[in-house]
Amino acid sequence: MYTPTAADKFTFGLWTVGHTGRDPFGEPTRAAKKPHEIVHLLAEVGAYGVNFHDNDLVPIDATPAEKAQIIKDFKQALNDTGIVVPMATTNLFSDPTFKDGAFTSNDPQVRAYALHKTMHAIDMGVDMGAKIYVFWGGREGTETDASKDPITAIKRNREAMNYLCEYVKDQGYDLKFALEAKPNEPRGDIYNATTGNMLAFIETLDNPEMVGVNPEVAHEHMAGLNFTHHVAQAIEQDKLFHIDLNDQSFGRYDQDFRFAAVNLKSAFFLVKLLEDTGYAGNKHFDAHAYRTSDYKDVKAFARGCMRNYLILKEKVARWNADSEIQALLEEINADDGSMDPLMGSYSADKASALKSRSFDRAAMGARGLPYEALDQLTVEILLGVR
Ligand code: GLT
Ligand code: MN
Ligand code: MN
Numbered sequence: 001m002y003t004p005t006a007a008d009k010f011t012f013g014l015w016t017v018g019h020t021g022r023d024p025f026g027e028p029t030r031a032a033k034k035p036h037e038i039v040h041l042l043a044e045v046g047a048y049g050v051n052f053h054d055n056d057l058v059p060i061d062a063t064p065a066e067k068a069q070i071i072k073d074f075k076q077a078l079n080d081t082g083i084v085v086p087m088a089t090t091n092l093f094s095d096p097t098f099k100d101g102a103f104t105s106n107d108p109q110v111r112a113y114a115l116h117k118t119m120h121a122i123d124m125g126v127d128m129g130a131k132i133y134v135f136w137g138g139r140e141g142t143e144t145d146a147s148k149d150p151i152t153a154i155k156r157n158r159e160a161m162n163y164l165c166e167y168v169k170d171q172g173y174d175l176k177f178a179l180e181a182k183p184n185e186p187r188g189d190i191y192n193a194t195t196g197n198m199l200a201f202i203e204t205l206d207n208p209e210m211v212g213v214n215p216e217v218a219h220e221h222m223a224g225l226n227f228t229h230h231v232a233q234a235i236e237q238d239k240l241f242h243i244d245l246n247d248q249s250f251g252r253y254d255q256d257f258r259f260a261a262v263n264l265k266s267a268f269f270l271v272k273l274l275e276d277t278g279y280a281g282n283k284h285f286d287a288h289a290y291r292t293s294d295y296k297d298v299k300a301f302a303r304g305c306m307r308n309y310l311i312l313k314e315k316v317a318r319w320n321a322d323s324e325i326q327a328l329l330e331e332i333n334a335d336d337g338s339m340d341p342l343m344g345s346y347s348a349d350k351a352s353a354l355k356s357r358s359f360d361r362a363a364m365g366a367r368g369l370p371y372e373a374l375d376q377l378t379v380e381i382l383l384g385v386r
Contacts, residue, residue: 002310004046010306011049011086011284014038014056016256017302019288029291030298035070036077041295043081045302050083051134051284053091054121060095075128086132086282087178087242088125090118093138093186103160104140104153104191115160119167126173132242132282133168134214135161136180141187153191158204165207178214178241183223185254194223195230199239212241216286217270218248218256221263228269235277243279245270245309246287256287258301260308264382271312272319283309319381328374 004010018038021029033041035057042050054060057074058067078085092102092114100106102114122133140157142148161177168175179202183193192198195215202211213234220227234240247262248255260267274283289301319325342354380386 001314002307004048004306004310006048008048008306008310009086009280009282010047010309011051011282012042012047012302012305013284013286014050014052016286016288017041017298018056021289021291021293023291026291030293030295033295034073036073039074039077039081039083041299042302043083045299046306047302048084049086049282050078051085051087051089051130051282052125053089054117054124055091055094057124060091071124078128085125085128085130087134087284088121088128088130088132089134089136090114090121092117093136098139100147101137101140101153101187103137104148104156106148111156111160115163118164122164122168122173122175123171126171126175131174131176132178132214133175134178134180134242136182136214137190137192138182138186140192141184141190143188150191154201157191157201161211162206165205165210168210169207176241177211179211180214180216180219180244182216182219182254185222194225195220195234199233199237202239212239214242214244214284215240216244216246217259217266218244218246218254218286221248221250221266222252222254224250227266228273231270232273235273235279240279240281242281242284243274244284244286245305246285258287258289258308259285259305260312261304265378267308268312268315268378268382271309272316275313275316276320315381318386319378322377322381322386325374325377328370328377332369332371332374 014035018033018035019030020032035052039050058070062070077083092098097110097113098105100110103111105111105114125133137157140153165177179192179198181192181194181198182190184190192201195213198213202208202213205211215227215231215234217227220230231240231243245259246255247257247259247267249262255262285302285305287301287305289298293301342350342357344350377386
């Protein structure tokens with residue numbers, strides 16, 4: 001029942017199950033695996049797809065011969081396992097070149113190199129079958145705002161997105177962009193810090209229809225925000241092109257924990273939103289196993305991400321089918337239609353009728369709302385007693 005299938009579109013990045021346990025304070029605790037070995041690991045745990053940054057697959061300083069061999073081995077592994085590549089992205093954050101940003105760097109050579117690197121990476125991603133291209137601007141920010149004018153940074157970001165959209169059109173690629181926000185880390189502050197910022201920014205682009213968002217649970221939680229509300233806004237605007245699922249304690253560093261490992265209730269309402277609205281895109285687990293894990297435990301981690309999603313999906317079905325919950329929802333959303341002539345789309349007649357209507361404010365304020373009861377039923381479903 002909780003076994004993943006291709007229809008679930010569960011994907012992992014090479015950098016997720018391939019994470020070696022390195023952190024800012026410590027060396028790797030697991031031996032690095034080659035990209036083609038990671039593909040086999042993902043097939044073993046039942047994933048559908050693998051995503052990569054250009055340099056997860058081909059090291060930044062690889063020779064052409066090395067690159068050809070890596071790609072050959074990787075494609076062979078995809079062939080042997082049936083694992084697909086639905087998304088690709090560019091590493092615009094690891095190399096010292098990008099220490100002050102990529103598209104927003106003050107150095108025009110760095111900005112040009114970022115475009116150059118991204119166009120090559122797009123070519124490689126499309127060649128592997130990617131239909132979604134993620135942009136996470138980890139270094140696009142500042143430690144001191146003395147260093148960069150924030151309005152100039154917005155304009156540089158826009159110029160880069162416009163340039164790359166035109167490149168994709170020019171090549172005739174079937175590719176959409178998904179912008180991923182994060183409030184901070186590795187920069188002191190990162191521009192377009194939340195999914196909401198990204199949604200507003202997208203509307204200012206030359207080809208907004210080509211660009212959507214890739215929200216990540218951990219990133220909105222780092223900012224202390226309700227992730228589900230951000231995803232809802234993206235869905236409502238037809239902008240949820242991709243999603244990064246993981247988990248995270250509020251107010252901490254970017255923990256990238258196993259999906260649903262921390263905030264079960266938030267994860268439940270997120271899965272409910274995705275399932276109720278029929279989200280059909282990839283579900284990417286942008287997470288990694290604890291530094292204490294060996295590869296046996298990494299597989300437990302990957303299986304856990306997918307299993308938790310499927311368990312929560314089953315809880316959502318249970319919630320939606322619960323007659324007591326449905327009765328409460330009906331009560332909460334009761335509507336006799338008497339306000340319809342006064343609201344909806346504006347007309348002068350409606351407005352004057354509404355302005356002259358009187359309301360029983362005390363009665364409205366006194367009306368009880370059974371939200372405690374509803375929430376308790378939700379908790380009981382999650383706790384498995386209902
Ligand atoms: C990096 C980051 C993620 C992004 C990846 C895409 S890389 O691991 O923390 O949130 O999705 O660039
Ligand atoms: Mn993260
Ligand atoms: Mn992410």
